[in-house]
Amino acid sequence: MKFPVRLRRLRRTPSIRGLFAETTVATRHLVQPYFVVSGKGVRQETRPGLGLWQVSPDVLREEVAMLAKGGAGGVMLFGVPDFKRDDGQQLVGQLAPLEAAIGESKSVAPELPIFADVCLCAYTTHGHCGLVKGHEIVNDESVRVLCEMAGLFAKWGVDFVCPSDMMDGRIGAIRQALDEGGHTNTSILSYAIKMASAFYGPFREAAHSAPSFGDRRSYQMPAHNRREARRELLLDVEEGADALLVKPAMTNLDLIRDAREATDLPLFAYQVSGEYAMMRAAGDAGLIDFERALEESLVSIRRAGADVIVSYAAREWCKRA
Secondary structure, three states, X not given: OOOOOOHHHHHOOHHHHHHOXXXXXXXXXXXXXXXXXXXOOOEEEOOOOOOOEEEOHHHHHXXXXXXXXXXXXXXXXXXXXXXXXXXXXXXXXXXHHHHHHHHHXXXXXXXXXXXXXXXXXXXXXXXXXXXXXXXXEXXXXXXXXXXXXXXXXXXXXXXXXXXXXXXXXXXXXXXXXXXXXXXXXXXXEEEEEEEOOOOOHHHHHHHOOOOOOOOXXXXXXXXXXXXXXXXXXXXXXXXXXXXXXXXXXXXXXHHHHHHHHHXXXXXXXXXXHHHHHHHHHHHHOOOOOHHHHHXXXXXXXXXXXXXXXXXXXXXXXXXXX
């Protein structure tokens, strides 16, 4: 039979397929999250195989050295404090493990970017991302505390502060606070589109941050709204965000593409704990090839338009590099 075009000629061998691969995932595209606790010698995975590691600052130093050697894009740090407060006071004491962890990380790999989560969920007894009055999560009072937290992280040397709280106006307020504090070189990675998602369960277990009442739908986004997601994104651009993040990644590929077409800012996507755990569970059950499915999922996120992926897979990829 005669066909004018045979596309399979370009798929014939692994080398040919690699030559014409349009989208790639390298370790430099991946950022590994860690949950920082106090103490020494702590390295524990909250559930086997899910990639959510609680580490003490000294162990993080070892992890960061490995990630830097493997060419990772960076580390994202979440604090697990020794005590909780609901008034936004004593932040320095609550963040002490993170201060030590940032210092350890920079001492061993000063060029590896450090991203620090700016949110109150892990630091309060109620587990909400802002301050609470009655059963209302108050916006402006929360933003003031978030600005203080971001300023501390900048003082301690992080490269990116990462507001994940979804309070209104926090990007502009944090930018102003950083600049007034002399931290003009500290970047803001905004969680610009963060859904009130069912896929955060393992994260909340690792961070000790599950809400004790209600849910987060009054401030995180409804998954139903594509146009509202664009408004959120563009507002953060106007307020001075240096980079943008979409979370979760795999359930929001359309929004990642929308974001890529709406702005030229660097674009991150967070492959969240539930998404990763879902693939791991299917792999452990023999239903899918986990490694192939993981790579396919990362490729799809990059193909949608993400420059960088925050993923619990980064650590293992770098160990193999």
